[in-house]
Amino acid sequence: MSRNDDLFERARAVIPGGVNSPVRAFGSVGGTPRFYVSAAGPYVTDAEGRDYVDLVASWGPALVGHAHPEVIAAVVDAAGRGLSFGASTPAETELAEEIRRRVPIAQKIRLVSTGTEATMTAIRLARGATGRDLLVKFSGHYHGHSDGLLAQAGSGLATLALPGSAGVPAPIAAQTLVVPYNDEAALEAAFAEHGENIAAVITEAAGANMGVVPPASGFTTFLREITSRHGALLISDEVLTGFRSGASGYWGVLREAGEDVAPDLLTFGKVVGGGLPVAALAGRAEIMDLLAPLGPVYQAGTLSGNPVAVAAGLATLRLADESVYARIGHAADTVSAAASAALDEAGVPHVVQRAGTLFSIFFGAEVAGGVPDYETATRQDAAAYAAYFHAMLDAGVSLPPSAFEAWFLTAAHDDAALARILDALPGAARAAAAS
Numbered sequence: 001m002s003r004n005d006d007l008f009e010r011a012r013a014v015i016p017g018g019v020n021s022p023v024r025a026f027g028s029v030g031g032t033p034r035f036y037v038s039a040a041g042p043y044v045t046d047a048e049g050r051d052y053v054d055l056v057a058s059w060g061p062a063l064v065g066h067a068h069p070e071v072i073a074a075v076v077d078a079a080g081r082g083l084s085f086g087a088s089t090p091a092e093t094e095l096a097e098e099i100r101r102r103v104p105i106a107q108k109i110r111l112v113s114t115g116t117e118a119t120m121t122a123i124r125l126a127r128g129a130t131g132r133d134l135l136v137k138f139s140g141h142y143h144g145h146s147d148g149l150l151a152q153a154g155s156g157l158a159t160l161a162l163p164g165s166a167g168v169p170a171p172i173a174a175q176t177l178v179v180p181y182n183d184e185a186a187l188e189a190a191f192a193e194h195g196e197n198i199a200a201v202i203t204e205a206a207g208a209n210m211g212v213v214p215p216a217s218g219f220t221t222f223l224r225e226i227t228s229r230h231g232a233l234l235i236s237d238e239v240l241t242g243f244r245s246g247a248s249g250y251w252g253v254l255r256e257a258g259e260d261v262a263p264d265l266l267t268f269g270k271v272v273g274g275g276l277p278v279a280a281l282a283g284r285a286e287i288m289d290l291l292a293p294l295g296p297v298y299q300a301g302t303l304s305g306n307p308v309a310v311a312a313g314l315a316t317l318r319l320a321d322e323s324v325y326a327r328i329g330h331a332a333d334t335v336s337a338a339a340s341a342a343l344d345e346a347g348v349p350h351v352v353q354r355a356g357t358l359f360s361i362f363f364g365a366e367v368a369g370g371v372p373d374y375e376t377a378t379r380q381d382a383a384a385y386a387a388y389f390h391a392m393l394d395a396g397v398s399l400p401p402s403a404f405e406a407w408f409l410t411a412a413h414d415d416a417a418l419a420r421i422l423d424a425l426p427g428a429a430r431a432a433a434a435s
């Protein structure tokens with residue numbers, strides 16, 4: 001039995017499924033998850049002493065690579081001055097200012113600890129601001145695990161949702177309408193039927209939790225238009241894309257493409273904490289000021305704005321200048337082009353989809369024409385991805401252990417790391433072809 005097998009067995013005895021977040025369990029690719037003991041730059045090292053080029057990057061936060069010396073120094077310095085005060089610190093304001101500098105429509109910012117909290121609070125705020133209850137979300141978009149966001153679409157369009165998890169009361173799921181992404185007609189139908197009761201539409205700024213599915217050209221502009229027309233708010237969830245898909249998140253990517261859309265509220269996470277628990281909700285000042293203590297919408301947190309976590313986020317964002325995004329963009333171009341060429345060579349139908357520096361690859365003839373929504377994403381060839389994933393892992397490259405995830409590169413993916421990925425791609429493509 002390998003050391004990873006042994007650790008997994010021990011973990012399963014005391015931790016449900018052996019993991020503290022489900023996708024880590026390798027459920028959709030099979031096999032034993034690797035237990036990591038350290039990470040540096042583009043590499044992670046497992047308990048057997050084996051290193052892997054990492055394309056998970058802690059699911060996004062490790063923008064400048066793992067254990068960047070300046071981030072670690074900032075964390076050590078902050079920790080030395082106290083782990084938590086439960087009171088205001090100067091650095092919290094600096095982090096809020098840094099977020100607003102990058103995304104000026106984030107006029108005011110409240111720091112929380114997880115993306116789940118950020119979206120949960122944004123929705124409460126939208127309900128408090130509009131006096132309405134219903135929320136519209138898109139199928140395949142993930143916004144964390146609060147009750148109302150774990151909802152699945154019922155059969156027809158514009159039906160009230162069913163619980164997407166055991167333990168979610170049906171009346172709570174029924175406050176959420178789930179519609180297909182990139183489908184203007186479905187949204188028009190939802191607003192035609194329920195418009196007066198819809199508090200907000202929440203959308204990932206670019207879909208990245210069903211593989212990468214960017215908004216169609218004009219779709220985000222349409223979201224702004226239809227929500228404004230019906231007196232509902234638009235919440236853009238940038239927990240994953242924020243300060244990763246580009247310096248100003250996907251908001252900036254869209255703006256450069258000529259779509260200057262101002263959502264009422266935005267949520268951030270992952271990169272804003274640089275690997276420690278920081279997330280944020282942000283938006284128009286008059287809406288944000290409805291939060292306690294100024295307004296009637298309650299939100300609080302013992303560890304919100306934690307000084308050590310804020311130090312990691314601030315150090316990461318301060319490092320993340322244009323050259324960092326250029327390096328990540330170059331790495332994404334290199335890996336996605338080489339992966340696609342290797343899959344072509346092996347005769348595996350596929351499509352690469354991009355959102356700024358984020359990308360993922362969908363395998364299978366059914367999806368090779370492009371994936372605009374979740375229903376299409378579910379038709380990908382998950383068995384081919386599982387074979388590909390394991391061939392890459394055997395060659396020392398750690399991909400996301402699910403076909404429904406983005407591939408994360410970092411500014412630390414240098415020529416040596418990229419070369420190891422490129423060397424592994426042809427064999428993995430052949431494994432996918434043979435699956």
Ligand code: PMP
Pocket residue numbers: 059113114115116117119142143144145204209237238239240241269270279
């Ligand atoms: N929103 C989006 C778009 C996410 O990708 C995630 C996490 N992957 C969340 C919210 C939830 O964040 P957290 O896991 O920090 O609660």
